[in-house]
Amino acid sequence: MNNPARNRITLHVxxxxxxxxxxxRERPELKGLPVIVGSDPKVGNGRGVVSTCSYEARELGIHSAMPISRAYKLCPDATYLPVNMELYKEASEKIMNLMRIFADRFQQVSVDEAYLDISNCIEDYESASLLARKIKEEVLRKQGLTCSIGVAPNKxxxxxASDFxxxxxxTVVRPDEVxxxxxxxxxxxxxxxxKKTSPVLEEMGIETIGQLATMDVQLLIxxxxxxxxxxxxxxxxxxxxEVREREEVKSISTEDTFEEDIFDPAAIRNVFLDLSEKVHDSLARKRFRFRTVTIKVRFEDFRTYTRAKTLYAATTDKQAIVKTAxxxxxxxxxKGRFRLLGVGVSKLEKIDDRQTILNDFF
Known part of the structure; x- marks a missing residue:
């Protein structure tokens, strides 16, 4: 089965x-316990459903979209929490901004899922696997959350693979392993x-993907x-x-939360050098120049500030990011010790591939 699309390398996170x-993450005392997010169970009389639940709850037979009353009967001692979309969207935005940096093309498909096309910056599946591990490490380190990643030739x-x-x-699936x-x-x-299609396929004697793949396509039609x-x-x-951006990229940013608060000027400078490097790499991959540089500062007591400066003209210069930050x-x-520092760029302009300004990236 010759398939040119298999020459690409795609990640699903x-x-x-x-x-x-x-x-x-917000309530560490709940770690290891069954946690159910969804409607109020109302002591088994609730009429809503489970939005999601921890893996400890899943081991008890609870799953998404289950009636909340049924979940309560299975596990009345679980911790039941209401949906807090603002909290989840805030976490999602940070995670997606983090992952964008690693991709040639990036497509967020939901609050907790995204595709990354890394074909132009990664040469083989061994390197792709290392990059996927790096993404997992960064998400865990910066957001305290785990993710599962599938690496394969297409979406x-x-x-x-990510669900495997x-x-x-x-899970890595190379072209010859499909x-x-x-x-x-x-x-x-x-x-x-x-639920509707599977029984029909079963009536046709099809239970596995392999049986579906080798079935006469005319019978399926x-x-x-x-x-x-x-x-x-x-x-x-x-x-x-293809992996496609669903909306226009308006900004590119990254940030780092430190295990121990920092205050030393040399350490602060090194952080900004590292963050600026990551932002610049993402700009280069996506073919953007920028006009505005923004920093984010969070003190040890959680006071948080942002400051921005707009340059006279759009540029691709990495040093402009560093110096402005x-x-x-x-x-x-x-003025204190810092628990988080961040750098971002905005007022982005797409660069035509024919423009010689591309040379500024290298």
């Missing part, structure tokens, strides 16, 4: 039990094949119409969809 994991394979070894998993990975799996592992063609392609690991930081020098 899926946060592990996102809502409940964020809640446990459908990467998504199935949860939680905190990393059939060995996919074919033994149940057809329900293909996104979109759910007769039963499902054009959807049968799509299912047959996905079962064979064929997916031509350090200049903005002078306002806070000697």
């Amino acid at each position: 899926d946060m592990d039990s996102f809502y409940s994991s964020v809640e446990v 459908i394979l990467a998504k199935i 070894n949860k939680p905190d998993g990393l 059939e060995d990975f996919l074919f033994p799996l149940p057809v329900s592992k293909i996104p979109g094949i759910g 007769a039963r499902f119409g054009r959807t049968g063609v799509v299912m047959h392609q996905l079962a064979n690991g064929i997916d031509h969809r 350090l200049l903005l930081m002078e306002e806070f020098a000697g």
Whole structure:
């Protein structure tokens, strides 16, 4: 099966039990306990559903979309928390900004999922695996959360792979491993094949992805119409969809929270050098220049400030980021210890590939 799309390297990052994991991060005393986020169970009389739950709760048979009354009967002693979307969106934004830095092209598909196309900056799957581990380490270090990552030649394979070894998993599917990975799996592992379609496929004698992949496509068309063609392609690991930004990139930023608060000027300078390097790398990959530099400062007592400066003209100069960030930081020098520092750029302008200004990146 010759498939040019398999020459690409795609990552699918899926946060592990996102809502409940964020809640446990905010309440460390809940670690290791069943936590359920959703509607108020009202002592078993609630009418809503479970939004998500911790893996400890899943081991008790609880799952997303389960009626909250049923969850309460299974585990009345669990901790039940209301959905706090503002908290989850704040965590999501930080995680997505962190991951954007590593990608040639980036597509956020939900509050806790994203695709990264790394084909232009990574040469092989060994390097891709190392990059995926780096992303997992950065998300854990900076946000205190785990994620599972699938590395594969296209989006459908990467998504199935990210779900293969949860939680905190990393699954790599190389082009020559596609059939060995996919074919033994149940057809329900293909996104979109759910409770309605699976029984119909089972009636046709199809239970595994391999059986679907080798089924006469005309029989699938007769039963499902054009959807049968799509299912047959996905079962064979064929997916031509590209990783695409869903909305215009308005800013690029990164930040670092320190295990121990810092105050030494040399240490602060080194942090800004590192953060500026990461932001500049992302600019280079995405072909942007910038006009505004912003810093974020958080003191040990959680007082948080941002400062920004707009340059006279748009540029791609890394030193402009560093110098402007350090200049903005002078306002806070000697005023306390810092638990977090961040750097961002905005007022972005897309660079035409034909422009010689691309040379400024290197």
